[in-house]
Amino acid sequence: MKLLLKGFRNGLGAIIAFISWLIPVSKVKRSAEQQQKVDEQTIHIELYQFFGCPFCIKTRRTIRRLNLNIITRDAQNRQGxxxxxLLKETGKVQVPCLKITSDEKVEWMLETADIIAYLEKRFS
Ligand SMILES: N[C@@H](CCC(=O)N[C@@H](CS)C(=O)NCC(=O)O)C(=O)O
Known part of the structure; x- marks a missing residue:
């Protein structure tokens, strides 16, 4: 029963991810120089996520809209x-989670609303 529910949830998530991928987003436009500056910053940001998680899909749409090259990390694979x-650093497996690395520290940001607000404030 648990396996069946998990399969259903994953299947539904994959369908939502596919639909989201089909729906176009209006991307932020930047000059090549501006984009390069943004890319230099986003190299230090990683999104820990599950492919079919609705919160992650929403976050990935924001990333697409803001035209950010942020690498995604699969936190769903139990052996991964x-x-x-993620578990070691935040004490739980909750996605999406943004890992922001700067010279002095590494910040782990949970909560979709906080992640989206952070990205919009920094990159829009
Ligand atoms: N309040 C959180 C909720 C995120 C959430 O519920 N994520 C689910 C995946 S959709 C999760 O991390 N579940 C943990 C698990 O399945 O192990 C947010 O808005 O980001």
Missing amino acids: VFRAE
């Missing part, structure tokens, strides 16, 4: 290193 890292 990224899930283990």
Whole structure:
């Protein structure tokens, strides 16, 4: 029963992800120089996520709209290193989670609303 529910949830998530991918987003436009500056910043940002999670899909849409090259990390794979890292650093497996690395520190940001607000404030 648990497996069946999990399969249903994953299937539904994949369908939502596919529909979201089909719906176009109006991307922020930047000059090549501006985009390069943004890319230099986003190289230090990673999104820990599940492919079919609705909160992650919403976050990925914002990333697409803001035209950001942010790498995604699969935290769904139970044997995966990224899930283990997320659990170790935040104390739980909750996605989406943004890992923001700067010279002095690494920040782990949970909550879709906070992540979207952060990205919009910094990059729009
Ligand atoms: N309040 C959180 C909710 C996020 C959430 O519920 N994420 C689910 C995936 S859709 C999760 O991390 N579940 C943990 C698990 O399935 O192990 C947000 O808005 O980001």
